[in-house]
Amino acid sequence: MKCEREIEMNKILLDSTISYDKEGIYKQELEKDTVININNSNIKLYLLTKESIKIIININSEVEIYNFTTTNLDLTLNLLKNAKVKFYQMTITDKRIKNIITATHQYQETISNLICNGISYGNGNLSFIVNGIIKKGNINSICNQTSRIINIDGGKSLIEPNLFIDEYDSLANHSAYTGPFDEKTLFYLESKGIKEEEAFKLLLKGLFKKETLPKDYEEIIDQILIKALRR
């Protein structure tokens, strides 16, 4: 099934394979296991995954992918020839869930940057299992991952940054943080006269808005954030 450009969220009811062949901005809601093929550069893909599903994304070009979820997720990025991917995972939960994100470099000179941000609130227990795999022979590949989970009022979290590198001539980095917001950052905002609660809201929203998101996509995230902030 092909997606129209700049459309409202489409529900995938029957098809489990989607191909993107033209450059553009796409938004896609997913409710079942899906394979996505990205065959052109200058594609920005905004995903919204609603169920505990498995997604495989085959990439042949330079692409930015965003995914927002509140549930379990198993997502694999297959970096094929000429693949350069920036992947942003955004998760908010008050449940015990696991997000497994894997970047598999299957060609030389491929680049993956995985940025995973999460909020675990209430009785939440969020795990990010982030895997970077560079197979032998895929020289000059770069595999980076940055993960961050903010815990709010009792929320728990775990990050497992895994780098499986079988090629010397490659580069891999990771950073991970779980815990509350930095006191220094809160102090900075409060010293401008912003109440602690408001400062907290700004930081929570900011966690996901480091990148410019489409308005309707941002609204969906905001609705979930408001729920988390009401606690």
Add this chain to the structure above:
Amino acid sequence: MFIIDKINVKTTDTNKKILKDFSLTIKDGEIHAIMGPNGVGKSTLSKVIMANKDYIITSGTITYNNKKLNNLTTDEIARNGIYLIMQDPSIIDGVSNSECLRTALKERDSTDTNLYTFITKMKTEIETLKLPSDIMHRSINKGLSGGERKKNEVLGLKILKPSFIILDELDSGLDVDSLKIVAENINNYLKENKDTSVLIITHYSRILDLIKPDYVHQMEDGKIIKTGNITLAKEIEKTGYTGINEMRKRDRNE
């Protein structure tokens, strides 16, 4: 008037005493400078005034315009007109300058600031401070040099219009040209707001050549040990903190 009356301060985690019977009075419109070597409690003082949770006032009072600040939170103190330019301003990814300053204004006035007025004011001040034109929409201090971060803090000052300014090591990270621009902007602000008081915390006297203090205090071991005018700053610059202390001991013995 800003009055610190014999405060004793310790750190929250280690109970280490940092400020000892520290007193200071700053009248409206006055500029005071506190000088001292590393570790005497200068930067701590700025954080204590702003109710940083790392420190506890065990005795004494801080009052501003007859209002006791001891039991106020950081944001309440700021909304009373006190503005701190930190030595090392935070970088906050995801929160833009305009979001931060508009929220701060909203908290002060309880009404949403007119967007057009806000943007116009921001644009004018950004130009005056020679900051990148897109800084309004950028994450707070992200991708800025040390000097630009200090300028960005001055931008906040000009938008929020405080009546008491604390400059903690303003000159650190600033090159000569940037320091001049920053000092010029603060001086212009003081000209327009004559009742505004300033507390400058510094190691060096060079900043005091640009923002001229009425009083200079030398700090040591958690308290003020000497007060004078700009001449004291020059003496310290010439002889160093060790030198000036030895001269004082010699004077006492004679």
